[in-house]
Amino acid sequence: MIKQDLVDAVAAKAGTSKALAAETLDALLRTITAAVTKGDTVQLIGFGSFSTGERAARTGRNPATGAEIQIAAAKTVKFTAGKAFKDAVNGA
Known part of the structure; x- marks a missing residue:
């Protein structure tokens, strides 16, 4: 489902x-x-929550050459599914 499909479905369900x-x-x-x-956490009860995380700097390898490279630290976005969402996906 792409964004336009989601818009169409929401419009149909909401009338x-x-x-x-x-x-x-x-x-x-x-x-x-x-x-x-x-830096806030957005919690949608029953659906899930969006928050930020931290990824530490680390050493990686260039797969083409095998040379070591430094990968910088970065912020990440985390989504944690809520119980109702998990249960719906698992058919419970």
Whole structure:
């Protein structure tokens, strides 16, 4: 499912226009992105939570040459599925 498929499904289930559903989805994604960028955790009970994590600097290898390279530390985005979401996926 791509974003447009999601917009179409939300519009159909909510009984609203596709334009309004797209605006709402875009606003939701912008809000989640802004909150996680600031370091906040966004919890959607029953669905999951978005948060940031840290990846330490490490040494890697260039697969083509075998030479060692330094990989810089980075922030990562984590998603942890909620119980209801996990249960739905597992058919419980």
